[in-house]
Structures are given as C-alpha cells and as structure tokens.
Amino acid sequence: MDTQLNFDKSPDGLLPAVIQDAETGKVLMLGYMNREAYDKTKAEGIVTFFSRSKQRLWTKGETSSNFLHVRQMLVDCDGDTLLIKAKPDGPTCHTGDDTCFQEVNGGKGQFLNYLQGIIHDRKQNPTENSYTNSLFKRGVNKIAQKVGEEAVELVIEAKDDNDDLFRGEAADLLFHFLVLLEQKNMDLDDIIAVLQQRHAKQ
Template identity: 60%
Template sequence: MKPDFNKNKDGLIPAIIQDVQTLKVLMLGYMNEEAYEKTIKDKKVCFFSRSKQRLWVKGEESGNFLMLQSMELDCDKDTILIMARPLGPVCHTGTDTCWGETNKETFGFLTALEAVISDRKKEMPEGSYVSSLFEKGINKIAQKVGEEAVETVIEAKDNNDDLFLNEAADLLFHYLILLQAKGFELQDISKTLQERHL
C-alpha cells in the first residue's frame, strides 16, 4: 500500500520518525511522493523541506543520517511511521530528539527500579535493604544472586506459578543490584545482546 499523497493540496503528508532500538520519537517531517520513493531507494530518510521547497535528506550536512529500517502507514494512508537508526543527534539544535530528550533505551518499570537502586547506592540511607547489600560488598551481592537463581530454578520445576514469579522477581531485583555494583545497567546488557544478534 502506498501513501495517499493526494489528500492535501500540497501533496505532503507527515512522517513520524521513531528510533528502531529505543522506540523514542525523534522528529516529525513531511514527505511528498518523491521523498518517499527516495527514502525507499537510498535507505536514508528523505523529506520535503517546506522552508527550502526542495527534497532534503536528513543528515546531508551534518552526517547524522536516519537509516531506514521500516515504514508503516496509518489507517487513512496519510501518515507514515518510520522506524530508523539515527547516526547521531537528530535535532538541528544538537539534541537527540526534537523534543530535547535523551535518546536512551528504557525498560519501563525496571528503569525506574534501577534509578531507585542507584539512589540507594549513592545516598546509603539507614535501614535500606539495598544499601545494606552495597555496604556488605560485591561478594554478598553475588551470593544473593546465586541464592535467588537456585530458588528460581527450584520453583520452575514445580507447578506453583505464584512462587515461581516471586522467586524470578527476587532474582531480577538482585541481578539489578549486582549490575549497579559492577557499574552497569540493563542498557549495557541490552547492547551486548544486540551486538551478538547482529
């Protein structure tokens, strides 16, 4: 299915650019049929610049191209969702996105939990279980991960899903603490897995 470029008098339709890896919305541009075809052909996202009144390949001056990964049309065929891999900051101001956001991979609640663990490590509040583990050092943290892994395996062999999920949650929680103790985050693990996948 091709976009319906005839819906607007100027032949332009919006193109929303999303990072294929982080899923962050990076920018919004406009395409005419020629820009659309050039994007497919060259695998670099091309827009029609309304201010310059010409085709414009994102990154043609900066080198921060948007490498095409996929394109989808909305239900009315008048908006394109482009999944791309950015080769640098996207906004002309130098920020990662046109909304000034950092284009960092996030993992929903787990990212928020990582932030709490990081705060406990920095602040070391009295009475905090996480802080007490950091106080005891890497050997104790690694031991806890090992214990939780064994308990998860034991529960995996039984039929009680609640117990299994609770042990799996304990394992993941302590694993996040271990990552922080070693100076890493889930983002580092994700990057390693992605490199193996390529």
C-alpha cells in the first residue's frame, strides 16, 4: 500500500481519508492524513488524522473515547485518497450524531455479503472438518431439506416467547439459505433484485 500512496500530490502533503463503517457500509466522516498520521494509524490500528485547525496529529476519540478501530485500509486508483473501513466505539461526529453527515449508522446487512463470500470460498476451496463443506458434499437435495427443517424450527420458536432461541433459529435459517443459494450458483443480489422489482410495481 505504501508504494501506491503519493503524499506529494498535495501541496501540503495531506491526503483525504474517507472513513466507512466496516459493518454497515455507512460513510462516517472525512479527514486528512499526512505521512506521519498514516503511519501511526497503520501501526496502532486506531484512526489518526492531521488536524488542519490544530496543526498537529489528532487521534479520533482522544477526548471522547469514541475511537475508530481500523479493519481495512484501501487506496484509490490515483494513489491520493484513502478509504478506511473501521469499527466505531460510539458516535463519530462531535455533535453526538452517528456520522458527520447526520445519518443514522444502522443496519448490518453488509455482513451477509461477507458471509456469502466465505461460503463461496468454502465451496471453491474445501476445508477439512468444515460444516459448510459437509453440506456441499451432501448435494442440493440435502441442503434444501436442511433449509426446510430450519424453517420449521423457526416457526415453532415463533410460537414461544424465548427471543434468544428465535434469533438463533432465524440465524440458522438464513445461513443455510445462503448455502443453498451458493449450491444453486445464485447470488444474494439476485434475490434482492426480485424484491426490488416487486417493490417498484407497488
């Protein structure tokens, strides 16, 4: 990554750094980094900027404790902008808002895409003692049967008042549904597209 970054592109040696929530995909804020701030961020795993107003390094959360924990750092094609995917400890904006754009930072649906990628990798690169691989070995009929069983178990739990068990069965159903999609060579986006088409007709 170091060879791709070009701090000399900016007269003041500062590059914009877009901060995105690693779980929700929401853009949290925009800051600026010089080489020193970048190196500190990379070394410590906590986002540090160069404050243009304070004219010094500034670790986000140093006074509020709402730190931004780095999950991934990406460089754009021109080597002059950073995208940092991070996990926030709390509200990102100094106003107390979740983001500096006055958006609510909610929804973890992006994790499904990550999980889908793991399932795809398991199919392409089988791992010994992997439960996911054991499902693929059993074939589409057995996977579909497992989805049906999980659906029935979810219905049963829906009739009771144990929220933890209900959430667990819902997670089981969703996981096995993703495995079935992979077995059918389909993407979750294919299903979402159908929902979008139906929504557009309403």
